Amino acid sequence: xxxxxxxxxxxxxxxxxxxxxxxxxxxxxxxxxxxxxxxxxxxxxxxxxxxxxxxxxxxxxxxxxxxxxxxxxxxxxxxxxxxxxxxxxxxxxxxxxxxxxxxxxxxxxxxxxxxxxxxxxxxxxxxxxxxxxxxxxxxxxxxxxxxxxxxxxxx
Amino acid sequence: xxxxxxxxxxxxxxxxxxxxxxxxxxxxxxxxxxxxxxxxxxxxxxxxxxxxxxxxxxxxxxxxxxxxxxxxxxxxxxxxxxxxxxxxxxxxxxxxxxxxxxxxxxxxxxxxxxxxxxxxxxxxxxxxxxxxxxxxxxxxxxxxxxxxxxxxxxxxxxxxxxxxxxxxxxxxxxxxxxxxxxxxxxxxxxxxxxxxxxxxxxxxxxxxxxxxxxxxxxxxxxxxxxxxxxxxxxxxxxxxxxxxxxxxxxxxxxxxxxxxxxxxxxxxxxxxxxxxxxxxxxxxxxxxxxxxxxxxxxxxxxxxxxxxxxxxxxxxxxxxxxxxxxxxxxxxxxxxxxxxxxxxxxxxxxxxxxxxxxxxxxxxxxxxxxxxxxxxxxxxxxxxxxxxxxxxxxxxxxxxxxxxxxxxxxxxxxxxxxxxxxxxxxxxxxxxxxxxxxxxxxxxxxxxxxxxxxxxxxxxxxxxxxxxxxxxxxxxxxxxxxxxxxxxxxxxxxxxxxxxxxxxxxx
Numbered sequence: 065x066x067x068x069x070x071x072x073x074x075x076x077x078x079x080x081x082x083x084x085x086x087x088x089x090x091x092x093x094x095x096x097x098x099x100x101x102x103x104x105x106x107x108x109x110x111x112x113x114x115x116x117x118x119x120x121x122x123x124x125x126x127x128x129x130x131x132x133x134x135x136x137x138x139x140x141x142x143x144x145x146x147x148x149x150x151x152x153x154x155x156x157x158x159x160x161x162x163x164x165x166x167x168x169x170x171x172x173x174x175x176x177x178x179x180x181x182x183x184x185x186x187x188x189x190x191x192x193x194x195x196x197x198x199x200x201x202x203x204x205x206x207x208x209x210x211x212x213x214x215x216x217x218x219x
Numbered sequence: 220x221x222x223x224x225x226x227x228x229x230x231x232x233x234x235x236x237x238x239x240x241x242x243x244x245x246x247x248x249x250x251x252x253x254x255x256x257x258x259x260x261x262x263x264x265x266x267x268x269x270x271x272x273x274x275x276x277x278x279x280x281x282x283x284x285x286x287x288x289x290x291x292x293x294x295x296x297x298x299x300x301x302x303x304x305x306x307x308x309x310x311x312x313x314x315x316x317x318x319x320x321x322x323x324x325x326x327x328x329x330x331x332x333x334x335x336x337x338x339x340x341x342x343x344x345x346x347x348x349x350x351x352x353x354x355x356x357x358x359x360x361x362x363x364x365x366x367x368x369x370x371x372x373x374x375x376x377x378x379x380x381x382x383x384x385x386x387x388x389x390x391x392x393x394x395x396x397x398x399x400x401x402x403x404x405x406x407x408x409x410x411x412x413x414x415x416x417x418x419x420x421x422x423x424x425x426x427x428x429x430x431x432x433x434x435x436x437x438x439x440x441x442x443x444x445x446x447x448x449x450x451x452x453x454x455x456x457x458x459x460x461x462x463x464x465x466x467x468x469x470x471x472x473x474x475x476x477x478x479x480x481x482x483x484x485x486x487x488x489x490x491x492x493x494x495x496x497x498x499x500x501x502x503x504x505x506x507x508x509x510x511x512x513x514x515x516x517x518x519x520x521x522x523x524x525x526x527x528x529x530x531x532x533x534x535x536x537x538x539x540x541x542x543x544x545x546x547x548x549x550x551x552x553x554x555x556x557x558x559x560x561x562x563x564x565x566x567x568x569x570x571x572x573x574x575x576x577x578x579x580x581x582x583x584x585x586x587x588x589x590x591x592x593x594x595x596x597x598x599x600x601x602x603x604x605x606x607x608x609x610x611x612x613x614x615x616x617x618x619x620x621x622x623x624x625x626x627x628x629x630x631x632x633x634x635x636x637x638x639x640x641x642x643x644x645x646x647x648x649x650x651x652x653x654x655x656x657x658x659x660x661x662x663x664x665x666x667x668x669x670x671x672x673x674x675x676x677x678x679x680x681x682x683x684x685x686x687x688x689x690x691x692x693x694x695x696x697x698x699x700x701x702x703x704x705x706x707x708x709x710x711x712x713x714x715x716x717x718x719x720x721x722x723x724x725x726x
Contacts, residue, residue, distance in 0.1 A: 096406060096671070098670060130647070
């Protein structure tokens with residue numbers, strides 16, 4: 065399926081989801097001229113109409129997709145790169161609570177560097193590690209922002 | 220007291236040595252982050268927000284002012300020296316500036332951009348000083364109905380002017396408005412769109428959305444594209460001195476740019492793209508050397524840069540006097556002010572006047588600091604541009620995530636950040652403008668609240684929005700903005716038979 069068609073359908077689903085959510089908003093115990101329902105209901109309706117408009121426009125003349133633009137399109141192996149990027153984000157989310165900011169930042173750095181076609185994983189890890197330590201130091205020690213331990217159980 | 224006295228008091232508060240130090244830091248940081256490709260002022264402010272947590276209030280304003288203007292300046296440095304501009308407003312600077320750099324006149328381009336930014340920034344801030352109290356006076360006559368209508372106008376304009384497709388702009392806007400309603404409805408106490416998740420009861424922070432959409436989303440998009448690493452960084456050879464001829468050719472574009480930039484920046488959804496474009500076309504038309512345009516005409520850098528900076532000051536006007544953000548950057552700043560318990564709006568001028576005037580004084584000071592700081596430090600900025608993208612973007616993502624996690628220590632917020640990153644990638648790829656989403660996110664709940672207040676005052680009569688004269692005229696304007704593209708389209712269709720026959724005559 066064309067990606068833009070998928071986008072339109074996702075918008076439609078989102079609008080319907082939002083409409084369903086509006087229906088489960090409880091009635092307020094106090095009377096209010098404009099309760100919690102009107103605005104979200106109107107917006108869900110608006111989004112529904114706009115999503116249909118998008119699908120219609122897409123069916124007639126293709127909606128823009130950078131993948132088709134000669135200047136902006138992706139070079140080969142785009143999936144691999146986005147895969148590495150997503151891995152980096154996931155690694156950060158998983159390692160942060162379990163191992164601390166240090167490992168999380170280092171691994172994420174290297175994975176995202178890989179997503180940018182870096183061919184030197186070891187130096188990426190080293191730079192990532194150093195960078196994460198600096199960030200932790202500046203934020204947590206100098207500015208007092210709570211970032212959790214650098215290495216869980218140690219610092 | 221007159222605004223001049225208030226301004227002088229503001230200067231008095233801001234010109235303390237320790238506060239000036241913060242100003243230097245702000246300018247330095249703002250330019251540093253603004254130089255980095257792919258980071259615009261909105262993201263710069265969102266990223267540097269955690270820094271301001273520990274800073275006293277007056278110093279915070281100077282820090283902000285430095286970051287705000289510094290980010291603009293950094294962005295233009297990037298677009299002159301590197302062919303991929305830092306943000307859309309500097310696209311125009313890239314047109315002529317990069318060409319100048321290719322011809323060995325990079326130093327002059329940077330110099331005219333820096334001085335032009337200073338001149339325009341000063342003019343813009345002066346205009347802000349002069350007009351803000353007038354607007355505040357008028358705004359005190361505004362009731363909730365007028366505010367609600369003004370917000371509607373702002374929202375309509377944001378989705379119509381920014382981005383290439385009005386439909387996609389409106390979709391982004393609707394998404395933003397819906398996301399803004401997530402959380403507990405303050406007036407009735409009912410949870411909306413929370414899916415039973417406790418962390419969503421407080422709603423979605425604008426900074427998380429901004430950082431997710433701009434930083435993570437942009438990085439993901441660029442990773443997908445894979446075209447990084449091919450950008451060429453121009454060398455700044457030769458001096459940064461402007462010749463007499465350069466000065467003569469630059470000063471009028473500076474002033475014209477400021478005159479174009481400030482009013483348009485002050486309008487709802489003026490943004491920075493429109494004034495820079497207008498300035499470019501104006502300079503091209505008025506130039507005695509139009510053939511140079513496209514090959515490195517100094518007016519093509521001087522004018523748009525001035526317009527850019529003046530519009531930055533212009534954007535502050537509705538933000539400070541009315542509390543209405545008219546750009547993504549303003550939306551982030553509004554949320555930052557609110558997190559400090561400062562509510563921008565006419566009340567701010569009357570109740571916390573000294574704070575506002577300190578901010579305005581800081582803007583002047585920040586401008587001067589930037590001029591003094593940035594031309595000598597060009598070498599440093601150029602070196603920054605040489606950071607390989609494979610290290611730059613992971614660094615941006617790490618800092619963004621650390622910043623978001625540091626603000627709330629919530630993994631849910633981190634997940635939300637990444638979700639917005641995915642959304643940002645999608646919006647970038649399928650050409651949905653991001654600014655309407657952010658403005659909708661912050662204005663949505665404000666609009667609902669104003670609407671409710673207006674209805675309470677009018678005792679349930681919905682016609683109040685039209686029958687009150689100011690509110691009615693604002694809504695009419697909004698309607699005109701909505702209808703204009705449709706009418707223009709119909710007009711074009713109508714005129715076609717004529718032009719077809721004309722073409723036939725001209726053969």
